[in-house]
Amino acid sequence: MFNWLKRQLGIYQPSFVICFTSKDWREIHELLRQHSAKNQESGGLLLGQKKKTAPNKESIFITGFYSYKALGARASAVSLSIPPNKMDKFYQQCQKLESSLVGDIHTHPAGVEQSDTDRQHPMNPKSDSKHVALILPNFARGNPSTSRTGVYRLMGKKNRTFLRHTIPKHIRKYHLNISSHHQSAGIIT
Numbered sequence: 001m002f003n004w005l006k007r008q009l010g011i012y013q014p015s016f017v018i019c020f021t022s023k024d025w026r027e028i029h030e031l032l033r034q035h036s037a038k039n040q041e042s043g044g045l046l047l048g049q050k051k052k053t054a055p056n057k058e059s060i061f062i063t064g065f066y067s068y069k070a071l072g073a074r075a076s077a078v079s080l081s082i083p084p085n086k087m088d089k090f091y092q093q094c095q096k097l098e099s100s101l102v103g104d105i106h107t108h109p110a111g112v113e114q115s116d117t118d119r120q121h122p123m124n125p126k127s128d129s130k131h132v133a134l135i136l137p138n139f140a141r142g143n144p145s146t147s148r149t150g151v152y153r154l155m156g157k158k159n160r161t162f163l164r165h166t167i168p169k170h171i172r173k174y175h176l177n178i179s180s181h182h183q184s185a186g187i188i189t
């Protein structure tokens with residue numbers, strides 16, 4: 001059945017759901033709002049655990065967040081680079097939490113369209129990573145909203161182009177669960 005019809009009938013089943021505790025969701029917004037106070041984009045990496053919850057459905061439980069600032073990231077004209085020692089620390093934390101790098105979240109000045117840089121330089125470019133990328137509009141100002149949050153998922157690479165799943169605005173709320181009750185280490189730094 002077509003997805004639009006399923007939605008009409010109220011039976012749309014998202015293939016993946018990104019689950020945040022409400023505390024993490026709120027604190028990540030607050031932190032990124034502060035980091036974007038001088039109208040600069042800010043963001044960070046998401047640690048998480050993926051679990052199949054139905055044959056065609058995966059839940060991604062966010063178990064921690066590291067800001068780019070804490071990771072000492074430097075932005076160049078084309079991408080973002082994180083010093084190897086900071087990345088080692090990040091992966092150690094992943095191991096401790098039995099988690100992995102599952103996604104990233106960053107702010108944009110206005111809307112949530114991915115920029116060319118976002119599209120061409122995913123934070124975890126391995127084609128099997130199924131990395132999720134979230135974008136918060138207006139430098140994370142205003143009330144956090146699932147429908148205003150840009151949701152993208154890397155779906156591999158064909159020739160030299162990264163393939164991605166872009167979630168349309170009206171169904172973003174099905175892909176973001178912000179009142180999950182799983183264990184999370186929260187904002188780690």
Ligand SMILES: [Zn+2]
Pocket residue numbers: 106107108114115118135
């Ligand atoms: Zn961007």
